[in-house]
Amino acid sequence: MRAHPARTRRNRRALRGLLAVAAAAALTAATAGPAPANPTPTPTPALPDDAFFSYTREARFGVTRTDVHVPVRDGSFIDCDLYRPGGAQGPAPGRHPGLVVDYTAYPQNVEHYGRMAAHFARFGYNGLVCTARGSGGSPGRVDPFGPQEQRDNYDVIEWLAARPWSTGRIGQMGNSYGAHSALLVAVNRPPHLKAIIPVNGIHDWYENTIYRGGVYSARIRPWQQATAPDTLTTYAEHPLYDGFWRDRSVMSRWNRLTVPVLEVNGWYDRYRDGMVKNYLARKKNVWMVSGPWQHGYPSGQHADIGLGPYLAWWDRWLRQDPAAPLPETKITSYEVPGPGAGTGWHRYPDWPPPGARTVRLALNGDGGLGTSPGRPGTAGFTVNTGQDAAAPGERLLFQTGPLRRDLVLAGDIEAGVKASFTARDGNVAIVVSDVAPDGTATRVTEGWLKASHRSGHRRPVRVVPGRTHDLRVHVWPTHYRLAAGHRVRVTVSSDDYPEIDSDAPAGRVGVRVGARGSYAQLTVLPGP
Numbered sequence: 246m247r248a249h250p251a252r253t254r255r256n257r258r259a260l261r262g263l264l265a266v267a268a269a270a271a272l273t274a275a276t277a278g279p280a281p282a283n284p285t286p287t288p289t290p291a292l293p294d295d296a297f298f299s300y301t302r303e304a305r306f307g308v309t310r311t312d313v314h315v316p317v318r319d320g321s322f323i324d325c326d327l328y329r330p331g332g333a334q335g336p337a338p339g340r341h342p343g344l345v346v347d348y349t350a351y352p353q354n355v356e357h358y359g360r361m362a363a364h365f366a367r368f369g370y371n372g373l374v375c376t377a378r379g380s381g382g383s384p385g386r387v388d389p390f391g392p393q394e395q396r397d398n399y400d401v402i403e404w405l406a407a408r409p410w411s412t413g414r415i416g417q418m419g420n421s422y423g424a425h426s427a428l429l430v431a432v433n434r435p436p437h438l439k440a441i442i443p444v445n446g447i448h449d450w451y452e453n454t455i456y457r458g459g460v461y462s463a464r465i466r467p468w469q470q471a472t473a474p475d476t477l478t479t480y481a482e483h484p485l486y487d488g489f490w491r492d493r494s495v496m497s498r499w500n501r502l503t504v505p506v507l508e509v510n511g512w513y514d515r516y517r518d519g520m521v522k523n524y525l526a527r528k529k530n531v532w533m534v535s536g537p538w539q540h541g542y543p544s545g546q547h548a549d550i551g552l553g554p555y556l557a558w559w560d561r562w563l564r565q566d567p568a569a570p571l572p573e574t575k576i577t578s579y580e581v582p583g584p585g586a587g588t589g590w591h592r593y594p595d596w597p598p599p600g601a602r603t604v605r606l607a608l609n610g611d612g613g614l615g616t617s618p619g620r621p622g623t624a625g626f627t628v629n630t631g632q633d634a635a636a637p638g639e640r641l642l643f644q645t646g647p648l649r650r651d652l653v654l655a656g657d658i659e660a661g662v663k664a665s666f667t668a669r670d671g672n673v674a675i676v677v678s679d680v681a682p683d684g685t686a687t688r689v690t691e692g693w694l695k696a697s698h699r700s701g702h703r704r705p706v707r708v709v710p711g712r713t714h715d716l717r718v719h720v721w722p723t724h725y726r727l728a729a730g731h732r733v734r735v736t737v738s739s740d741d742y743p744e745i746d747s748d749a750p751a752g753r754v755g756v757r758v759g760a761r762g763s764y765a766q767l768t769v770l771p772g773p
Contacts, residue, residue, distance in 0.1 A: 290548050293577050293590040296570045298550055300557035304367035307332035310359070314382075315375070317400040324382030325375040325401065326355060328362040329410070336410065342563035343371040343405040343415045347423040348398050348430070350389060350472055352381030358423075361552075368556060370563070371411060375401055377426070380472075387473040390425055390450055390493045398430040406437035414563045418442035418555065420542050424516075425450070428523070431506070432498035440562035442555060444509040444542055448519035448526075449497075451490040451702065455480055458718065459698030460672050463743035486702035495519075499526040506531040507558050507572075509550075511538030512581045518721040521657075524596060528575065533596065535578040535724060537588075548579050548590070578655075578724050583679040583687060586651060586728040597656035597768050606645070606733070608756070608763040614643040614735055618760040628671065628739045629751040640738035641756060643765075644680060652727045656768030658690065658720035662737060663757035665713045668750035671696045674741035675718050677765070678734040679727045686734060692720035693745050713757060720765075735765045 292298040309331035314322040328346075330337040344365055347358040355374050362372030377394050379387035388394055398417075406413045415437045417427040424446030431441050447453045454465055461484075469476045483489045491497040506527065510520035512535055524531045536548050543549045560569035574592040582588035593599065609619035627638050660675040674693050678686040697705035699716050708714065727733065737756060739749040756763055 290579075290589060292550060293592060295573045295577065295592065297557050297572045298554050298577075300553045300560075300570060302368070302556070302560075306330035306337055306367050306369060308363045308366045309336050310363070313373075315373075315401050315404045317397045321378065321384055321397075323375050323378065323397050323401055325373045326359050326362070328359065328366040328372040328374075330366050330369050330371070337369075340410055340412045341369050341371050342412045342559070343408075344373070344559065344563075345398070345402060345405070345415065345417040345419075345427075346372045346374050347419045348375045348377060348401070348417065348426040349419065349422045350377040350380040350387050351422060352376050355381065358419075364552060365556070365559070370559065371405065371408070373401065373405055386475065389422070389473050389476065390429055390447075392492050394426070395429050395433050398426055399433050399435045402430065402435040402438050412563075413437050414439050414565070416440045416442070416559055416563050418444070419446075420444040421446075421516075421540065428495045428502070428506075429493070431504050432495055432501040434501055434503070438504055440505040440507070440558065442507045442509065442558060443520075445511055445514045445516045445540055446495075446508070446519060446523075447516060448495050448522040449490070450493040451486055452496075453516055453519045456484065456486075456702065457745050458672075458693035459484075459695035459702050460693050460745040460748065463746050485704060495523060496526070499523075502527050503530060505558075505562055507554070508533045509543065510535040511540065511543075512579070512724055513537065513539045515540065517723075518719075521596065521722045524575075528595070531575075532572050533576050533578075534572070535576070537579045537581050580653065581723065581725045583689075583725060583727045583731060584681050584685070585731075586726040588726065591724075598770060601655050601768050601770050603766050604769055605764050605766045606735075607760070608641075608643045608735065608737070608758050608765065610758045612641075612643055614645045614733060614765065618762065619758070621757070621759040621761055623755045624758050625753055625755045626738065627753055628668070628749045629747065639740065640736055642734060642736055644732045644734040647682070647730050647732060648727060650729050652733070653770040654689070654723050654725045654727070654767060655770045657722045658692070658768065659766040660692065660716075660718040660720055660735070660737075660764070661766070662716045662718060662763045663713050664696070664716055664763075665711055665755040666696060666708055666750075667710055667752035667754075668708075669710060670708045670750060671752070671754060672739045672745065672749040673716055673718055673754075674736075674738050674745065675720050675765075676736040676738075676741065677720060678736065679725070680732040680734045682730050689725050690721045690723045691741065691744065692718045693741060694718045713755070722768075733767075737763075 311327045313327045346362040358374045378385040424443035427441040427443045428446045508520045524533045538546045560566045576593040576596045606614045607618035610622040676691045677689045696708045700706045
């Protein structure tokens with residue numbers, strides 16, 4: 246192990262770091278999803294009624310910190326900060342399990358994650374905080390989540406496991422970039438990786454972030470410019486789902502996601518769809534905690550769960566302590582409140598929760614949204630007149646009458662849109678909103694689809710102008726309560742900038758409504 250107190254490469258990248266700070270902040274605000282419907286309620290809610298969330302034990306160590314260059318297989322190295330249990334006399338004797346606390350391309354976040362690594366070092370864990378190849382002090386070029394970055398991460402895990410002061414049992418955690426890294430390295434199966442905690446992580450980089458329903462996301466470009474400018478070219482060269490994206494996907498290797506996974510998910514976060522899909526694909530070894538959180542760790546947000554659950558997870562899988570509890574249920578979810586609605590933590594054995602049912606609501610010609618389809622007909626809107634999709638004439642609104650009792654959405658929503666286009670392609674954007682009695686609309690969730698991608702993203706299918714096509718639009722999952730007296734609104738348009746690019750060809754879209762027409766299928770929970 247070589248110590249490197251000077252960070253010359255980081256200094257040379259100071260300007261890039263400043264740009265990345267601004268981009269990361271913008272991305273956090275831009276991709277966090279809908280803003281909470283209420284101001285933070287008081288008092289702060291109690292932790293879930295589960296020993297996993299209240300876990301604690303004595304912190305017995307001080308902390309030592311060292312700068313290290315971790316060698317990787319092609320002869321290069323990854324720059325990391327190493328935190329070890331110790332004190333004034335140096336590292337503590339004996340062997341300890343290890344954590345890659347964050348593996349990221351954001352050098353500006355290293356100090357923050359270092360404080361988390363120090364926290365776990367006090368409980369007897371060796372912790373690394375690493376900057377990916379091409380960022381911070383790690384030489385090379387950043388290729389976010391590419392094969393080289395995954396190999397480097399694998400080598401870092403195995404290096405940490407091989408230290409004489411390591412037990413050889415390693416975990417990895419991280420938020421956003423670090424969460425994606427943890428999931429992707431897990432499907433590469435480094436022998437000494439025993440468990441992971443991704444906080445707001447992907448199931449697929451293409452679907453979650455870059456091409457939403459096959460439509461490029463405008464929100465990601467400032468992040469690309471600041472973090473990995475080459476991707477502005479390479480991502481545009483791969484508009485379809487090919488090997489380039491499979492190499493950057495958890496979904497393409499779900500069968501290899503076999504380590505225990507604790508997913509920490511925010512219902513206001515852009516990666517909530519990926520988190521839920523990972524759980525659905527790997528129910529045996531994935532647990533999910535979903536809170537009323539925006540992008541980032543829950544720390545400092547409403548209903549923060551603290552660091553106790555993370556310590557319990559690591560003690561169970563890395564220290565192999567049978568007294569360290571697992572979550573009592575596979576799903577621990579905070580029901581997000583709509584304006585005036587109740588809220589709180591719930592525990593379920595599965596997702597969607599047992600007892601949830603689907604309700605199909607017809608999009609009717611009079612603008613209604615209900616279980617009884619009206620007369621068949623066609624409604625339409627104009628595309629790309631230079632206005633925002635909120636402009637009159639560029640969207641269709643459908644909404645229920647006032648709800649007689651509270652309605653809890655708990656799962657995905659599917660919009661079946663029967664649409665025709667005057668152009669040779671088109672986009673469909675679906676936004677589901679909670680409309681209060683005073684007309685105030687709160688965005689709940691959303692989904693998008695390019696018409697030529699209606700059979701999947703691997704190859705486009707022809708869109709025949711004037712012909713009606715069946716489009717199944719996947720709308721991201723939520724756990725949300727609408728209060729009695731409110732209405733459910735579904736907006737249909739071809740634009741949802743900046744969530745997606747405004748790239749739909751100009752023209753007219755016709756939507757079949759009423760009997761045998763378009764619908765929204767909700768997953769709801771019974772009861773009041």
